Amino acid sequence: MLPKWLNQTRLARRFYRPPLSPKFLDRPQSNADWFDLAPAPFVGYPLAGAGPVDVYALSVPAGLNAIIRQLAIVNTGGNQVDGTGQVVWRILVNHAGLRGYNNIQSQIGQMDLPVATYIPLIEGDYLEVTVEVPAGQQDMPAGSFTACRLVGWYYPSSFHEENHYDAA
Numbered sequence: 001m002l003p004k005w006l007n008q009t010r011l012a013r014r015f016y017r018p019p020l021s022p023k024f025l026d027r028p029q030s031n032a033d034w035f036d037l038a039p040a041p042f043v044g045y046p047l048a049g050a051g052p053v054d055v056y057a058l059s060v061p062a063g064l065n066a067i068i069r070q071l072a073i074v075n076t077g078g079n080q081v082d083g084t085g086q087v088v089w090r091i092l093v094n095h096a097g098l099r100g101y102n103n104i105q106s107q108i109g110q111m112d113l114p115v116a117t118y119i120p121l122i123e124g125d126y127l128e129v130t131v132e133v134p135a136g137q138q139d140m141p142a143g144s145f146t147a148c149r150l151v152g153w154y155y156p157s158s159f160h161e162e163n164h165y166d167a168a
Contacts, residue, residue: 028067032153035066038111042076042145045087049135052090055148058127063157068119070151072109073129077144082106086137087146092128093121114149123157 039056046053055073060066073089081087083106091101098119109115121127129148133140 028153029155032155033064034151034153036149036151038149039147042147043131045131045133045140045144045146048133048137048139050133052130052132055089055129055131055146056150057129058121058150060121060123060125060127061154062123064123064154065157066121066125066152066154068117068121068127068150068152070109070114070149071117071119072111072114072149073104073146074107074109074111074148075144075146077141079141079144081140086133087140088132088134089146089148090128090130090132091119092130093119094126095128109149111147111149114151119152 037056037058043053043055058066075081075087079086085105087105089104091098091104097103101119119127127150129150131146
């Protein structure tokens with residue numbers, strides 16, 4: 001449990017995001033630490049109404065910020081779930097739904113071809129991709145799994161873009 005003053009400080013910093021130009025998004029600094037993350041093995045679906053299960057969780061290390069630039073969330077198995085409401089995926093940052101990603105009812109991209117996105121994270125952030133089968137829906141058939149893929153990079157939290165690029 002964090003002391004109250006530290007938690008308040010972290011909450012205040014939560015709303016600050018480093019200003020980044022489109023140039024930085026396509027060309028990170030040379031010492032960026034790239035990551036390409038996916039669960040191994042893939043995660044089985046929970047029973048209907050049992051609540052969410054983590055597909056993948058990522059904690060940003062101290063002293064670093066992160067940017068997720070590609071994302072895939074997929075279903076494997078015999079049951080097509082897109083748009084039916086049978087399965088709901090969510091991306092949570094610090095246990096709160098991320099705008100636009102807090103009620104996903106269709107797959108996003110493919111594991112070998114993730115889609116472009118922009119999810120900035122600061123040091124100490126905790127990102128989760130969860131899946132649930134809502135109450136009242138059929139259970140997913142045996143042999144059905146889900147997975148996600150996160151591609152991006154870490155960079156030092158002390159980084160300031162104006163110190164990295166030439167003015168030209």
